Structures are given as C-alpha cells and as structure tokens.
Amino acid sequence: MNAVAELARRAGVVGAGGAGFPTHVKLDARVEYVVVNGAECEPLLTVDQTLLIRDGERLAAMLEEVRQALGAQEARIAIKAKHEKAVAAGKAAVAPYPALQVVPLGDFYPAGDEFVLVYETTGRLVPQGGIPLQVGVVVLNVETLWNLAEAKEGRPVTHKWVTVAGAVKSPGTFRVPLGVSIGEMLTLAGGAGVPDFAVLNGGPMMGKLVENLAEPVTKTTKGLVVLPRLSPVVQVRARPLAGILRQARAACCQCQECTDLCPRHLLGHGLAPHKVMLAASYGGSRVAAPVTAAFLCSECGVCDLYACPLGLSPRRVSQALKEELARQGVKNPHKGAPAGVHSWRSYRRVPVARLLPRLGLKPYARPAPAREVTWEPEQVTLPLKQHVGAPAEAVVAVGDRVEAGQLVAEIPAGKLGSRLFASLSGWVAEQTPTALVLVRRRP
Ligand code: SF4
C-alpha cells in the first residue's frame, strides 16, 4: 500500500461526498489521472466551495502528494465555472504545481456524478457497471482530500463539514463532531422556518428522507435540506412504493422523456428508464435485460424530479427492482459493455437554472456560508458502519474513558472497511450491535 493510502487507512478516511467508499482502497492504485470532484452537484449544498476557498493551498499540496503516490500524469480539480470564488481560489492554489489544474464545469445536473465527471474532465468513458479505475482515473471528493490533509497533520476523521439549507432560519456550512444529531444541526441553523417540514439527508435530488431527527451525522453526511412536507421533492420520496408501481402501470405513456434525459443513458449505458417502467408494469422474466438494466441507474432523480411530465418515478421503480434482484441473488449482467456517448448529450444536460424552479427550490437558493461554531455535544452516536464494507469492530467497552481522536473501532481483519475515532473526550456509555454512544460526562 502506498504512503497516502496508508495515511487514509490509519485515519479512517472514506468518500465524504456521500459514497463512503474506504479511501485507502481507492488510493491503492496506479492511475493516469486524479480528479477532484468539486462540482457541488446537489443544489443548495456548499461544502466543496467552502473548503476550496478556505483551504485551497492545503488541498493543492495534498493533491500533489496523492498524484505522485499514484503515479498520475495529472490531477484535475473540477469546479463549476459559476462558483467564481472557488475557481479563483483553486487556480491560485494549483499555480505552483505544473501537473495540477482546475477544470471549470458547466452548470448542469448531475455534473458531479462520477461517470459524468470523468467524461467531462478527461474525455474517458467509464464502462457501464464499472469504476473510474478501469479507465485510469481515481476520483476524490474535495472533503475527502481535506481529510487526507488533516490526516497528514496527525488528525484522524472525527468531524464532518455539513451544509444545512432550505427552509431554515440561518443556512450555513458547519464543521461538527461525528455523531451529533440531525436535530442539533437544525438548531445550529436557527431551526426550521416552516411548521410542517421534512429533512433530506444528502440534498434535494439524491438525498434520503430523514425519519428521525435523532439520527446521527456520519462520515458521509454532506448536506441537510429542510423543506415543507408537501414539497414535490419530499412527496416523490414519501409516496408508498405500491402506489408508485400502480401509477407506473396505469399512467406511463412510454413517451421516453425519462430516457431522453437520463444522464447514464446519454453516456451510452444500456439503461432506458421507460423500458424499466414497462418491464416493471407488465412483468415478464425477472432477469430480462430491461429489468436488470435497473442496476445501471445511479438514482440521480433526473427522471422523476425533472423529466417525467406525469410525475412518475422510474428511479423508485429501479430502486425497487435492484432490491428485488439482490434478494434473488441476481448480479449485474451489464458490465463492461462498450459505451458510446449519445450525439445529443450536450443539448440534453439538465441546466440547474431550470432545475431549481421546477423543484420549487428557488426561494431557498440562498448562501449557506461557513459558520465557525464550537459545538460541544453532551453525547454522540457513532454507527459502526459509516462506509462501504463491513462494520468496524469496537476496541473499547462500556465504561471506558476515551479521548477525542482515540481509535474506538477497527477494520475487521481481511475485510473492506474503515476505522472509527472518538469525536469527543468522555466515556463510552453504550454499545449496541450497530453503534457506540459516547458521553461527555461520566454516566
Ligand atoms: S417520462 Fe414518465 S410517462 Fe414518459 S416514459 Fe418515462 S415514466 Fe413513462
């Protein structure tokens, strides 16, 4: 394992943009390009810009180290051109390094989808069902790189940068200890500005509905978006699956709008959401190509939140099919097939300027600046699985004293996973099969 991969492993670094893949595994490679994802793809979120503006030089120095460790000829930081301050900060920071550059992106969704990003920054096409490594590229999120810079200075991952936006009184981007509750995050942002609200963990397009405000912030919580419960963005997630499937059967007119705008389809992948809808509606073989094509869906939400004129949800149908296929032990058969970019792709990318009004988000497109707060929670809940792979194994027990930054859970031997560190100094108050609870005062 190279030096930066080992750094990531020791410090518990995982993909901070939402994916949670253990970074040490990703960095244990030789590639031609390192791409830093600063696209800030989800509307309203501003963590990447905040870090680029605040800490551009540290990020560039760390990126150069990553580039050298992976033997890459170049490293490219992708930032939307409209984020002028972040672009300027990035360009100034990379100036001393000839092999680093900033690549400005257009303002479309989903510019930050890993496959889209690789194509936009390198011209290379990740095969369907594949990963960027297959085309000589490693993609890192901005905060992941920031966490590597922290690790270099001896600090493991104990905190998370989170934007709290939408219908809150004071939107902001905060750095908080892992394990604070989502309810506490809303308090930091002044509380909800509407009486009947829902919270999306991860942003309006791909975020998941938060069921309980006691849920903890984890290594992959990038944004919390508060919206009125009746917002279409909330409703498309809240509707029961049975109703979604019934609607698909009764109302889908096979107009193909969802397919025409599907970002994965436009990259030439064998995913046609209108055919997924047809297959789900009328049954047939569970392993027929239109059904298993659901494996290729990135769940970006373009089809249900933007494309479909009838408000149907090929995304939810694809999610349901993927779950059902996984239950049956069916694996993705659509791997590595050659892909060719659709000739209309550049005209069919979804402009964010049109997306915001369509989602009813324009009133919430307000700045969410970095807000320096010292939030010292009395208690944190640390799930043992905050990453792709096996849950970490606790190395502390109830009643133990722990110091902030101390290792509390280790990667199980021989498994894919990530280490976990205490985010406050205090005591281990509780251990469940899935989490550790730490408290500041002795129980
Ligand atoms: S856009 Fe809507 S109605 Fe048209 S094919 Fe797709 S799901 Fe069916």
Ligand code: SF4
């Ligand atoms: S969510 Fe819809 S638009 Fe996005 S990849 Fe899946 S099918 Fe395509």
